[in-house]
Amino acid sequence: MAEYNILIADDDESQRNVQKLVLDEVAKLLGAQLKIFESSDSVGTRKFLEEKKFDLVVMDNEFKDDVSPGHLPGIALLQLMRKSGPNISSPAVFCTGDPYDTLKPMAEKFNAIYYPKAKADAEEMTRLYSKLLKH
Secondary structure: OOEEEEEEEOOOHHHHHHHHHHHHHHHHHHOOEEEEEEEOOHHHHHHHHHHOOOOEEEEOOOOOOOOOOOOOOHHHHHHHHHHOOOOOOOOEEEEEOOOOOOHHHHHHHOOOEEEEHHHOOHHHHHHHHHHHHOO
8 A cells, every 4th residue: 555645734724624634535546545744834844844755745825823933934935845855846736825926826936736725626636636646
């Protein structure tokens, strides 16, 4: 049975729970074991990205730890992830509800799939995540 490490980085617990439901379906579809790591703040996300190799990273842009030393928005974490460390080439989905027009081209520039939360569809996400894990 294939095993995959997945990072879900989102400050909203309900969004992390939705992602976990989708990933449960991915596990069934692939007949795989998924080890899911969660982060609710940018500082913790950065630490995960620097220390552990992930087979898939699902990341939001805004984190509510903006008063913490070392806080970064998700797009900056994505840029750092692509520059060095174990996740330079890990598949990434930038899943955000932020309405900024600049986020899509920036996410794509750093080799991530931009997926706005407003169009979230569980079946579509299941297919997308499955495809990324089988790469």
